[in-house]
Amino acid sequence: MRITRIEAIPVAVPIHHDGPPTGFGGVIWSALTHVLVRVETEDGRIGWGEAFGYNIAPATVAAVEQTLAPLALGRDATDIAALIEDLARHLHLFGRAGPAQYALSGLDIALWDLAGKRAGLPVAALLGGGGRPRVPAYTSLLRLNAAEHVRKACAKARERGFGAVKLHEITIETVAAAREVLGDAIALMLDVNCAWRPAEALAMARRLLPYDLRWLEEPVWPPEDLAGLARLRSALPGMKLAAGENIGNAWQFRPLAASPALDFLQPSVTKMGGISGFLKVALQAELHGKELAPHSPYFGPGLLASLQMAALFPAIEMIECFGVTLEAPFFGPVGLPEADGAITIPTGPGIGADPDPEVIRRYRVT
Ligand SMILES: [Mg+2]
Structure with a gap:
């Protein structure tokens, strides 16, 4: 089952909380940017993952779309272990932590989502x-x-x-x-x-x-x-x-x-x-x-x-x-x-x- 499309979708949803304006990483948060990773396979199924976003979202989006996607497109989505191992080997030069790893994480979650959907079962x-x-x-x-x-x-x-x-x-x-x-x-x-x-x-x-x-x-x-x-x-x-x-x-x-x-x-x-x-x-x-x-x-x-x-x-x-x-x-x-x-x-x-x-x-x- 080939992967036909990988898309990083940054979604900034405004937030409210019980307190004055605050945030993390030196930034006041009025919205949280989640980087959704949408993965489509040749049967038309869609899997959803998430790669760490928030203050680093622009780098994560670039890592998914420009670095990870070209390596993963056309690959078999069903052998998650083999695909992730192979991608990790290719990506390790560019960071075993940080955006390269966030991108891989988002893809992995989407692949498990697809695996569950194919089997008709929740991942657990x-x-x-x-x-x-x-x-x-x-x-x-x-x-x-x-x-x-x-x-x-x-x-x-x-x-x-x-x-x-x-x-x-x-x-x-x-x-x-x-x-x-x-x-x-x-x-x-x-x-x-x-x-x-x-x-x-x-x-x-x-x-x-x-x-x-x-x-x-x-x-x-x-x-x-x-x-x-x-x-x-x-x-x-x-x-x-x-x-x-x-x-x-x-x-x-x-x-x-x-x-x-x-x-x-x-x-x-x-x-x-x-x-x-x-x-x-x-x-x-x-x-x-x-x-x-x-x-x-x-x-x-x-x-x-x-x-x-x-x-x-x-x-x-x-x-x-x-x-x-x-x-x-x-x-x-x-x-x-x-x-x-x-x-x-x-x-x-x-x-x-x-x-x-x-x-x-x-x-x-x-
Ligand atoms: Mg903590």
Whole structure:
């Protein structure tokens, strides 16, 4: 079954959230640019994937259309393992992380979507699992920078039924405010996006102990400093650590999986190799006794692919649900949290649903 068309479709959907304007990477976000990857095969079937976009979307689009597509067009879509391996060999010179890898991730997800559609099964069932109907979600709030805003956003999260909340704050004061509003029954995670040098991270983590964090995410700058994470973890046995969203591929997860530094591995399906890459990390997590906390602040096929992984792997306790609301969702209510803060895992063939063509038409950037 030959691949006849590959298209990268950047879609910038305006967002709202409970707080003042903010964003990541030094950019205030008014919209989130998802890079959808649309793959067509000679039988007319269409598969949907997602390659990491947001602030890097223009580079990702170019990587899909100008670098990856010419290599993949005309190839057999049914032997995913062989095709992805071959493409990875061709692309490795141009980055085992970053846009080349994001592009490969988007294609991989679309190929799995196509495989599920051909078989008439959701990806999780295709892979021999899929018995889990729903997965708890946690809301992943943007950085709000002030205790007052954190308090309000946490109160809203509680009203919405979430059993867990993740902050992206970097002060003790904001974490204390969240814990005060959430009480003891709601799990609290803190992601500081590599804000601290190792010594500062240790000092801050010590001060965070009273707030009973489910995990502390990426506490150390730079993200490659696994030894720094290991020192922190061994100095504070009560503080569980999570990391992995900036890891480029399954092989690069190997030292993280083997290290006592981390309790939670965080593969990001749109960044590190799609579903094929995620499967390889999930196996490492199991063999090393780690939990999986997928990085999935997405609303497109990347979220649905992550949900398929949650249907497959009990090591995924919760799914990350980005704490913003899209002006128009890609899949209607599919993939969104319900009144009890859990998400029903879609059981349609492939990744579970196709994006709404009207949303793509309205918000497509190019
Ligand atoms: Mg994170």
